[in-house]
Amino acid sequence: TAEDLEIDGTRLSWSHMSTNETEYIIEKSDLENFAAVETFQVDGDTYTYTDEEVLVSGTFYYRVVSSDGTNQSAYSNTVSVSSNQTVSGLDRGETLVIYPNPTKGTINIQPSDNLSGLFNLQLLTVSGKVVQKWSIKPGSVSPQGLQVQTSAVPGIYFMNIKFNDGQEILKKISITK
Numbered sequence: 001t002a003e004d005l006e007i008d009g010t011r012l013s014w015s016h017m018s019t020n021e022t023e024y025i026i027e028k029s030d031l032e033n034f035a036a037v038e039t040f041q042v043d044g045d046t047y048t049y050t051d052e053e054v055l056v057s058g059t060f061y062y063r064v065v066s067s068d069g070t071n072q073s074a075y076s077n078t079v080s081v082s083s084n085q086t087v088s089g090l091d092r093g094e095t096l097v098i099y100p101n102p103t104k105g106t107i108n109i110q111p112s113d114n115l116s117g118l119f120n121l122q123l124l125t126v127s128g129k130v131v132q133k134w135s136i137k138p139g140s141v142s143p144q145g146l147q148v149q150t151s152a153v154p155g156i157y158f159m160n161i162k163f164n165d166g167q168e169i170l171k172k173i174s175i176t177k
Contacts, residue, residue, distance in 0.1 A: 001013045001014075001079060002079040002080065002081045004082070005050070009050050009051045009052035010051045010060065011050045011051075012048065012049045012050075012064070013047060014047055014048075014064050014076060016044075016047065018066075020068040021066040021067065022043075022044040022067060022068055023042065023043060023044050023066075023067050023069075024042050024043075024044065024046065024064050024065070024066050024067070025039055025041055025065045025072070026039065026042070026049055026051075026062060026063075026064050027065070028040070028051060028060055028061070028062050030059070030060055030061070031061070032061055032078070034063070034078075044066070052156050059080050059081070059082045060081050060082075061080045062079050062080070063075045063077070063078045063079075064076040097109075098110075098171050098173060101173050101174060102173075102175065102176045103173065103174070103176070104177065105149055105151060105152075105175065106147060106148075106149055107148050107173065108145055108146070108147050109121075109145050109147075109148070109159075109161075110144070110145035111141070119136050119163045119164060120133060120134065120136065120162045121133065121134040121136065121159065121160070121162075122159070123157050123158075123159060123160075123173075124157060124158045124159075124160055125155075125157060126155075126156055126157070126158070131150070131152050131157065134148050150175065152175050154175050154176050154177050156172065157172070157173050157174070158171065158173065159171045
C-alpha cells in the first residue's frame with residue numbers, strides 16, 4: 001500500500017510470503033511503465049518505507065521486489081500516490097520556482113516577475129525551527145532571480161519567504177549530500 005503523508009512524504013507498506021528475504025528493493029517512477037526508476041533498499045525484516053523525496057506535484061508509482069541475496073522475487077503489484085505540493089500565500093499573483101529541488105546547498109529562487117522591496121528568507125525544519133535566514137535588500141534581486149547558499153544537514157525543510165507587506169510564501173525543499 002502507499003499513503004501520502006503530505007509534508008512527510010509517502011509511506012509504503014507490504015507483507016512478505018517467505019522467510020528467506022534479506023532485503024527489499026523498492027522502485028519509484030513517475031512513469032507507469034517504470035521506464036525510468038529510482039531505487040531504495042531496506043532490510044529483509046522491514047516492511048515499511050517512507051519516501052521523503054516526493055517534493056513535486058504529480059503521480060508516483062511504486063513496486064517492491066524481495067531478494068534473498070542471490071535470487072529476486074517477481075515484482076509486487078504497482079501502487080500509486082498522487083501528490084499535490086502547493087505553495088501557500090500566492091494571493092499577490094506571484095509565482096516562484098525554487099530549484100534545484102532536491103539541492104546540495106545552492107538554492108535558486110526564480111520569480112515570474114521581478115521581486116521588489118525588502119523581504120526575508122528563512123530555512124525552516126519540518127517542526128518550524130529556523131535553521132538559517134537571509135535578508136534581501138530592495139533592488140538586489142536580478143530578473144534572473146536570486147541564489148543563496150546553505151550548509152544545513154541533509155533533510156526535508158521549508159523555505160519561508162516573508163515580504164515587507166506581511167505576506168508569506170512557504171515551499172518544501174529537500175537538501176541532500
